[in-house]
Every structure is written in structure tokens, then in C-alpha cells.
Amino acid sequence: MVSFSELRQRIKFWRTYDRIGPDMALTHWRLHFKSTMRKLCQEKFRAFGERSDFRPGSYAEACSKISIGNDVVIRPGSFLYADMTEGGGEIVIEDKVLIGPGVHFYTNNHKFSDTSMAIFDQGYPAPTLSDSIILRGGCWIGAGSIILAGVEVGENAVVGAGTVVTKSVPPRVVFAGNPGKVIKTLG
Structure with a gap:
């Protein structure tokens, strides 16, 4: 049996890059070392x-800027990308939120106002907390x-499969x- 300290050494690259995701070892831990996976997420x-569950094959970057509440399920293939820069957008997921497979969250952007210059060379706009993503309790x-x-x-609220969400979603709607x-208001 591998000790917890040995496991920590094996995942040293995660500490360097602050990442969890889609490595086979993560899948192996999820299936066989659930308590270790939970400790790693915490x-x-x-x-x-x-009772929150970050399923195998999901990926998170800038984890220190991501908060996940109680009873949250993040299905396989989801991608949570918080802005790594100081003062940049965070991801806040409140209690009892369901996130389907393959959902992507992005809190950053690129500058693209100078048409005479490649977007790559224009860099990023100044980060702000207004770039944060917040999922309120009970949404799907x-x-x-x-x-x-x-x-x-x-x-x-319910966000339908394949939806591109560019603006805030009111409570209790589809x-x-x-x-x-908005397609429908829920009773």
C-alpha cells in the first residue's frame, strides 16, 4: 500500500501547475482511493x-480561486478555468449544484481592439472580480x-445542454x- 506522503510525491506536478485533471491516476484514485481524492480536492x-464530487476526467486550473459548496456534482469532462492573475475572476459554486458532463467555465479573455496587431501580441485585459462566475444554489x-x-x-435555474451563457441567468428559469x-419560467 502506498502512503499518503508517497502519493503526494507522485503528484508533485499538480502542485507545480495547480491542476487536477484528466490524468489516469486521478481516475484510479477516484475508483480506489476516494478519501485521498477528497483530501486532494480539499x-x-x-x-x-x-459530499461534493469532482468526477474523473474533469479538470480545474487556478484551483485556489475556485470554491465548491456542499452536495455538488461535477460530471466527467468538465473544465473549470479561473483567472490565475491577481485580482482576476473566480468561480464560486454554491450548494446542491449539478454540472453535467463536458461543461466549460472561463473567467478570462483576450484583448482584440487593435486590428493592426495579432491578438496573441495584445495580451489580456486588466483582470477584475467582475469576471467571476457564480452558480447559485440548486441550479443545474x-x-x-x-x-x-x-x-x-x-x-x-436550469441551463439547457449545449447552451452558451454570455449573460446572467435569473433564478428559477430554463x-x-x-x-x-430565457425559454421558460419555473413555477
Whole structure:
């Protein structure tokens, strides 16, 4: 049996890059070392709630800027990308949120106003906390959705599969499409 300290040595590259994701070892731990996976998530994320599940094959970057509440399920293939720069956008996921497979979250952007210059050379706009993504309690994000910077998804809202969310979603609605819009208000 491998000790916890040996496991920590084996995952040294995660500490260097502050990443969790889609490595086979992660899948192996999830299946065979659930308590180790839980400890790793609690150590890396700003907060990682009770009974929350970060499924194998999901990926997070800048984990110290991601907070996950209680009873949250993040399905395989999801990608959480918080802005690594000082003062940049964070990802906050409140309690009892369901995130379908293949959902992507992005809190950063690129400058592209100078048309005489390659976008690569223009860099990034100044980061702000207004670029954060907030998922309020009880919401459900359907498979393959993309959630962009500055979005808040309201309490008990449903984001349909494949939706591109460019603006905030009110509480208790079904929000779907590309770009997303309110389809239905929930009783």
C-alpha cells in the first residue's frame, strides 16, 4: 500500500501547475482511493464542500480561486478555468449544484481592439472580480454548456445542454440556446 506522503510525491506536478485533471491516476484514485481524492480536492480548491464530487476526467486550473459548496456534482469532462492573475475572476459554486458532463467555465479573455496587431501580441485585459462566475444554489448546468466570465446563474435555474451563457441567468428559469435566453419560467 502506498502512503499518503508517497502519493503526494507522485503528484508533485499538480502542485507545480495547480491542476487536477484528466490524468489516469486521478481516475484510479477516484475508483480506489476516494478519501485521498477528497483530501486532494480539499487541499487544492479554496473550498470543497461535504459530499461534493469532482468526477474523473474533469479538470480545474487556478484551483485556489475556485470554491465548491456542499452536495455538488461535477460530471466527467468538465473544465473549470479561473483567472490565475491577481485580482482576476473566480468561480464560486454554491450548494446542491449539478454540472453535467463536458461543461466549460472561463473567467478570462483576450484583448482584440487593435486590428493592426495579432491578438496573441495584445495580451489580456486588466483582470477584475467582475469576471467571476457564480452558480447559485440548486441550479443545474446541462451537458456541454459554456459559461463565460461575469455570469451569475440564479438559484434553482436550469441551463439547457449545449447552451452558451454570455449573460446572467435569473433564478428559477430554463435558459437555453446559443446565445442563451430565457425559454421558460419555473413555477
